[in-house]
Amino acid sequence: MIEFQHVRFAYEKGREVIRDLSFRIARGEAVGLIGANGAGKSTVMKLALGLLSGEGRILIDGEELNRQTLASARRKLGFVLQNSDNQMFMPTVYEDMIFGPLNYMVSREEADRRVDEVLARLDLQALKHRHNHRISGGEKRMAAIATILAMEPEAILMDEPSSALDPCNRRLVINTIRGLEQTKLISSHDLDMILDTCSRVILLSEGRIAADGPAEEILRDRALLERNHLELPLRLAGG
Amino acid sequence: MNKMEKALHELTEMDDLAARSSPVHALHPTAKLLSTIAYIIVTVSFDKYDLGGLFPMLLWPVLLFEISGIPLRTCFYKLRIVLPLVMAVGLFNPLYDRAPMLLLGGTAVSGGVVSMLTLMLKGVFCLMASFLLMATTPIDSLCAALRRLHVPGMLVTLLLLTYRYVGVMTEELAIMTDAYHLRAPGQKGIHVSAWGSFLGQLLLRSMDRAQELYGSMQLRGYHEHFHYAPIRAFRLPDGLYTLACGAAFLLLRFVNLGRLLGGLVVR
């Protein structure tokens, strides 16, 4: 579904942030992208979405990402931003949710149907007509996820979806992510969340892959994690 | 809540006002838009000494405020920042136009004073009319109406995004002023020496956020034009309202009601 082939990228000339990155995520897989702050997780997501472009090839659903394929590739991907405030820009949750579908020429009736369906599935009906400015951080994150689901993407990319949430909202977001059947790429340094939601983990270090394998295996490797400024998930540290 | 957050709160309150219901709210946005534009044009076109003729123009906004249930108080409260600016426009007229113009209770009033008052009233009237439009019409419907009138999509999008974006800037400003005051306790406002870096930071931060926002719009399939909520059809009553307003404005403009009434009484 998402494939990187020898991708390189630099924000400023001469300072490569992504160095010869290659990986392949199959349809239906749930992959955690972990690494310390500044390892390049957000950059990888933005490259996959075509918000940034570097050297090398990126394939979305078997098609190389370029000017011609950008629109069709983006249609298959949903991106939940790290900062929900920057994602929700319409006055109400409802208006934000129909924004994507309407742009993709879905009829208003169909868009309305999707909105109600997604809100019911996430148990968020109460948020529908609330103002984005007046809902809490946890509600906003859930609303941002709902906004993306209303577009019915084939793959969902989430940048640190559990950051800045209290334990209760964090749990709510984790359960929601677990319930999604789409292909998932989730960046985080919340390794407990990754363990709960992903079966495979890619560990990034300074723009390179330091490890790639089953979550249970990599997240147990204390030495590897510590070398990359990460800690064992609490759940595994205990026993 | 600090001052900025309050401002932000007020901005969302405009959306709330526009979501109420009243006969004025129920009018077609195009009818309201056209009548407001006509009102502003007619108001501005009054002669600068025609204070008496201008005054009856106040009737229209006052009447609509009454019908729409939006308190005039709210209007003046929200416009408290711009009102003085508008009023200040004519402030210097009395200085260079000192020829006596009319007698009021035995004292001569100069042309400058009359034209100052006329200018101020024009500003206040136009602000009242614009506020009324915004307070009774959701911004999306207004944009949809503009599109129907074939205003270029880019312009309308710009208007909509500016309206939304003011919120983002205010939010960044709120965070930054809070951070500043936590480290400069007891200081009123922001010290001049910090203005430069403060403004630079604000611009950078808002630009970063704007970029993310725009990225998130693009990822959701946005290219250049918005899909506004459909607005209902323009019906006969909307047309009649627009025509009636237009006729009333012309009447007020070209028939001096004050003099007419005065004449009636004397005769």
Ligand SMILES: Nc1ncnc2c1ncn2[C@@H]1O[C@H](COP(=O)(O)OP(=O)(O)O)[C@@H](O)[C@H]1O
């Ligand atoms: N807009 C930018 N301009 C310049 N450098 C950037 C920009 N965004 C990120 N970087 C740099 O790229 C590197 C990777 O950043 P990022 O992908 O955000 O990491 P992560 O999401 O893993 O924390 C960091 O060293 C960061 O400083």
Ligand SMILES: [Mg+2]
């Ligand atoms: Mg990041």
